[in-house]
Amino acid sequence: MEAQTQTAAAMIPFMQTFVSVDCVIFGFEQNQLNVLLVQRNTPLQINEKGLKLPGSLIYQEETADEAAHRVLFELTGINKMTLKQFKSFTSPQRVSNPEDVAWLEVAYNNKINRLITVAYLSLCKINRKLNLISKYKTVEWCPVSKLPAMPFDHNQIVAESLEEIRSWVKSDPAVIFELLPNKFTATEMRHLFEAIYQKKLDVRNFQKKLTTMDYVVPLDEKQTAVPHRAAQLYKFDKKRYNG
Amino acid sequence: MEAQTQTAAAMIPFMQTFVSVDCVIFGFEQNQLNVLLVQRNTPLQINEKGLKLPGSLIYQEETADEAAHRVLFELTGINKMTLKQFKSFTSPQRVSNPEDVAWLEVAYNNKINRLITVAYLSLCKINRKLNLISKYKTVEWCPVSKLPAMPFDHNQIVAESLEEIRSWVKSDPAVIFELLPNKFTATEMRHLFEAIYQKKLDVRNFQKKLTTMDYVVPLDEKQTAVPHRAAQLYKFDKKRYNG
DNA sequence: TCAAAAGTGTTCGATATACACCCATGC
DNA sequence: GCATGGGTGTATATCGAACACTTTTGA
Numbered sequence: 001m002e003a004q005t006q007t008a009a010a011m012i013p014f015m016q017t018f019v020s021v022d023c024v025i026f027g028f029e030q031n032q033l034n035v036l037l038v039q040r041n042t043p044l045q046i047n048e049k050g051l052k053l054p055g056s057l058i059y060q061e062e063t064a065d066e067a068a069h070r071v072l073f074e075l076t077g078i079n080k081m082t083l084k085q086f087k088s089f090t091s092p093q094r095v096s097n098p099e100d101v102a103w104l105e106v107a108y109n110n111k112i113n114r115l116i117t118v119a120y121l122s123l124c125k126i127n128r129k130l131n132l133i134s135k136y137k138t139v140e141w142c143p144v145s146k147l148p149a150m151p152f153d154h155n156q157i158v159a160e161s162l163e164e165i166r167s168w169v170k171s172d173p174a175v176i177f178e179l180l181p182n183k184f185t186a187t188e189m190r191h192l193f194e195a196i197y198q199k200k201l202d203v204r205n206f207q208k209k210l211t212t213m214d215y216v217v218p219l220d221e222k223q224t225a226v227p228h229r230a231a232q233l234y235k236f237d238k239k240r241y242n243g
Numbered sequence: 244m245e246a247q248t249q250t251a252a253a254m255i256p257f258m259q260t261f262v263s264v265d266c267v268i269f270g271f272e273q274n275q276l277n278v279l280l281v282q283r284n285t286p287l288q289i290n291e292k293g294l295k296l297p298g299s300l301i302y303q304e305e306t307a308d309e310a311a312h313r314v315l316f317e318l319t320g321i322n323k324m325t326l327k328q329f330k331s332f333t334s335p336q337r338v339s340n341p342e343d344v345a346w347l348e349v350a351y352n353n354k355i356n357r358l359i360t361v362a363y364l365s366l367c368k369i370n371r372k373l374n375l376i377s378k379y380k381t382v383e384w385c386p387v388s389k390l391p392a393m394p395f396d397h398n399q400i401v402a403e404s405l406e407e408i409r410s411w412v413k414s415d416p417a418v419i420f421e422l423l424p425n426k427f428t429a430t431e432m433r434h435l436f437e438a439i440y441q442k443k444l445d446v447r448n449f450q451k452k453l454t455t456m457d458y459v460v461p462l463d464e465k466q467t468a469v470p471h472r473a474a475q476l477y478k479f480d481k482k483r484y485n486g
Numbered sequence: 487t488c489a490a491a492a493g494t495g496t497t498c499g500a501t502a503t504a505c506a507c508c509c510a511t512g513c
Numbered sequence: 514g515c516a517t518g519g520g521t522g523t524a525t526a527t528c529g530a531a532c533a534c535t536t537t538t539g540a
Contacts, residue, residue: 014300014351016261019333019359057257060357064333088331088361090262090307108257114303116262118331171410187492204494205530228490229537430519447521448503455501471517472510493536502527509520 018108020117021067022055022154023083024161025075027126027141028179031191033165034126034141035158036075037150041137042106051142053154055117057108064118072122074133082178083122086164087157090116094153103151119157121164123178169196174215177236183219185231186210210234215241261351263360264310265298265397266326267404268318270369270384271422274434276408277369277384278401279318280393284380285349294385296397298360300351307361315365317376325421326365329407330400333359337396346394362400364407366421412439417458420479426462428474429453453477458484 025036037051054075058067064085072081095101095115104112130139142148147158169176176192190206210216215237222230268279280294297318301310307328315324338344338358347355373382385391390401412419419435433449453459458480465473 013302015303059256060258229492472519
């Protein structure tokens with residue numbers, strides 16, 4: 001059957017390909033969105049640091065969702081991270097740069113000249129300790145405004161994911177709490193919205209809207225060790241949000 | 244190189260697969276959304292009529308977008324139909340029904356036991372003459388409320404596409420004119436919104452909103468041959484919409 | 487006492503919702 | 514003349530946008 005498959009595949013012009021997942025994992029720090037990039041443990045490097053989106057080929061008995069969860073688990077140790085499939089990238093040209101082709105051959109011990117990828121969006125509290133698994137030389141947060149040139153179409157994937165995150169937040173506002181620490185101030189939350197929507201929000205209007213969100217509850221706690229008036233801390237109440 | 248690829252592929256657990264596109268093409272008639280289904284010219288039939296979503300495997304030098312355009316062109320004769328990639332379906336179980344596996348083998352002259360698909364949403368004026376290309380025995384519009392059981396996960400794909408069309412219309416209201424005839428009445432347009440959002444709209448409020456859309460322009464023409472007061476006809480003015 | 491950020495209300499315009507009757511036409 | 518769907522206006526509630534000063538705290 002293997003032989004038959006391959007013979008037939010050679011006769012017909014349909015594509016047979018490997019399929020990967022790539023994850024755009026956002027974190028929020030210093031009033032900016034950051035993307036988690038990794039560097040593979042391989043002599044070959046694409047850009048000067050060899051940074052790229054974390055991803056993996058899909059295993060034979062796996063869905064793309066499962067593969068994305070696996071990639072996220074390896075990085076964060078979290079088993080069911082919030083994640084969203086947002087687009088597949090299928091251009092034959094996405095694997096055309098000779099460096100990329102060479103890198104794939106080393107990384108996967110296989111000649112691969114067509115590779116489609118299913119891109120996922122995910123969100124992560126940026127202070128979380130990340131696993132420095134041996135597979136990667138480095139794992140680092142990179143501000144979206146300072147992304148390096150990455151292999152394949154990873155720059156395009158990130159660009160499209162930035163539009164996607166806006167519509168995600170619009171359809172489910174609760175996802176932003178995946179990006180905030182457990183205790184957060186109104187200003188942090190506002191800056192996060194500003195980073196996502198790329199525009200300034202009015203302070204008073206934002207505070208007013210906060211009070212209408214009954215699932216954002218004030219704690220009996222304020223900021224400490226700040227050189228100015230300490231801000232009220234809030235937390236997200238999931239039960240109230242769902243109820 | 245071929246041999247090397249295949250040897251390596253046999254050693255590693257990564258999936259190698261064919262990739263298809265499937266198109267959910269909506270049409271609007273009788274106040275209902277309809278989906279265009281086709282029946283392959285093959286002795287094997289999945290449901291009693293063998294109806295399924297139109298689709299195709301992707302060729303070697305083709306993107307998924309190009310493959311979807313090709314499928315749409317074959318059916319409608321339109322070269323650049325409005326279309327939107329909305330989700331990839333990748334479960335290994337989506338090709339597990341023995342009937343589906345057998346059908347694939349006949350249809351593509353190949354044993355295929357894993358097949359992922361990139362699903363597209365498209366919109367079509369329902370009165371348009373369709374090409375009855377020889378590849379298909381039948382091509383027919385089917386109301387979304389009366390879909391047959393279809394092969395693979397095509398029922399699930401249609402179900403998810405119905406949610407997708409709502410967010411598409413929300414983000415770009417002009418797409419609804421792809422579903423309406425060139426000349427349409429306010430009532431037709433309202434019924435289309437009602438079919439998409441699955442709820443009744445107030446007649447007066449809808450008319451009021453219509454007048455605020457300066458890109459929907461009244462014609463010097465009314466309905467004819469109706470057994471009641473003839474309704475005003477409108478057309479969509481693309482230039483005003485973009486300008 | 488100063489610097490730095492926190493916090494607080496009102497007004498206005500736009501938009502969504504609710505609601506009931508007369509009009510034109512073909513039969 | 515009647516059945517059928519076409520067409521119209523007003524009042525209210527809700528939401529987003531604009532806008533400036535006082536408060537608290539640590540240095």
